[in-house]
Amino acid sequence: MEVGLLGLGIMGKAISMNLLRNGFKVVVWNRTLSKCDELVAHGATVGKSPAEVVKKCKITFGMLADPPAALSVVFDKGGVLEQICPGKGYIDMSTVDPETSAKISEGVTSKGGVFLEAPVSGSKQPAETGQLIILTAGEKALYDEATPALNVIGKKSFFLGQVGNGAKMKLVVNMIMGCVMNSFSEGLVLAEKSGLNPHTLLDVLDLGAVSSPLIRGKGPAMLQSNYSPAFPLKHQQKDIRLALGLGDENAISMPIAAAANETFKKARSLGLGDLDFSAVFEAVKDLQRLS
Numbered sequence: 001m002e003v004g005l006l007g008l009g010i011m012g013k014a015i016s017m018n019l020l021r022n023g024f025k026v027v028v029w030n031r032t033l034s035k036c037d038e039l040v041a042h043g044a045t046v047g048k049s050p051a052e053v054v055k056k057c058k059i060t061f062g063m064l065a066d067p068p069a070a071l072s073v074v075f076d077k078g079g080v081l082e083q084i085c086p087g088k089g090y091i092d093m094s095t096v097d098p099e100t101s102a103k104i105s106e107g108v109t110s111k112g113g114v115f116l117e118a119p120v121s122g123s124k125q126p127a128e129t130g131q132l133i134i135l136t137a138g139e140k141a142l143y144d145e146a147t148p149a150l151n152v153i154g155k156k157s158f159f160l161g162q163v164g165n166g167a168k169m170k171l172v173v174n175m176i177m178g179c180v181m182n183s184f185s186e187g188l189v190l191a192e193k194s195g196l197n198p199h200t201l202l203d204v205l206d207l208g209a210v211s212s213p214l215i216r217g218k219g220p221a222m223l224q225s226n227y228s229p230a231f232p233l234k235h236q237q238k239d240i241r242l243a244l245g246l247g248d249e250n251a252i253s254m255p256i257a258a259a260a261n262e263t264f265k266k267a268r269s270l271g272l273g274d275l276d277f278s279a280v281f282e283a284v285k286d287l288q289r290l291s
């Protein structure tokens with residue numbers, strides 16, 4: 001099966017490598033074209049534009065940074081819409097808001113193509129090993145057709161109905177994750193400042209109800225100030241911001257998410273946006289110094 005992949009950031013690169021390893025032919029494109037070289041060395045071919053990738057492939061995936069990027073590769077010159085047509089499908093895995101996803105869906109279907117949104121839960125390592133959780137919504141026929149690829153990309157795919165439901169589910173999940181990371185960071189600072197050993201806190205947490213892959217996976221690195229990016233902090237802040245927008249539309253009061261958003265914004269202002277989202281710990285430490 002041949003598939004296209006637009007966007008070779010942390011996730012797009014890992015997903016492409018995994019597809020290649022599992023026998024898929026992959027045609028890649030990235031805004032910074034040089035990032036395609038490593039994939040070519042592993043057997044991928046390159047499209048010079050998103051349109052060229054869509055022209056070559058029946059199904060093309062997008063994995064872009066944010067709503068402006070996701071819209072740009074579809075609607076701008078050389079974009080997906082120039083080649084999408086009946087018989088072709090576009091699957092957007094970027095984390096975006098439901099409105100962005102609806103715009104992309106309308107654009108694709110207006111040209112006779114089919115659309116599926118498919119944001120993913122899970123980070124760099126699950127992407128490398130095909131262990132993502134895929135939150136799809138949109139055209140069920142495209143979901144069925146793409147299942148062989150989805151089964152390689154993820155350990156479980158959900159089909160959630162109409163376009164927007166995948167985006168909403170993803171934003172709810174990441175809003176919770178951002179709040180947990182923020183609260184965990186505050187706990188680490190509180191432990192240390194009140195005279196406890198934060199490593200012992202990790203051991204205690206790991207044995208109790210709060211134990212989680214997130215805390216187990218990130219905690220030790222955070223205590224060494226190691227924030228090598230798996231999930232960039234700027235994207236986590238984007239996701240909480242978009243989740244707050246969803247809350248706004250639905251008149252849902254989310255004071256904890258709003259406070260977490262402020263801390264992630266503070267982290268961005270400290271220049272931590274390209275580091276892992278666990279670097280919010282540094283912003284929490286910085287806030288203690290100021291108070």
Ligand SMILES: NC(=O)C1=CN([C@@H]2O[C@H](COP(=O)(O)OP(=O)(O)OC[C@H]3O[C@@H](n4cnc5c(N)ncnc54)[C@H](OP(=O)(O)O)[C@@H]3O)[C@@H](O)[C@H]2O)C=CC1
Binds near residue numbers: 006063095121124235
């Ligand atoms: N990292 C993670 O753990 C996870 C991330 N996500 C989501 O997946 C998406 C991608 O994440 P990730 O791979 O980490 O992000 P990266 O920041 O590593 O990569 C972003 C990608 O978007 C491209 N891009 C940015 N702006 C534009 C633009 N205006 N036009 C075209 N392309 C653009 C970049 O191209 P270039 O190389 O040229 O800059 C790059 O390919 C995001 O929506 C993120 O929220 C979802 C689950 C987990």
Ligand SMILES: O=CCCC(=O)O
Binds near residue numbers: 095174
């Ligand atoms: O959007 C990013 C999610 C990262 C994760 O689920 O670990």
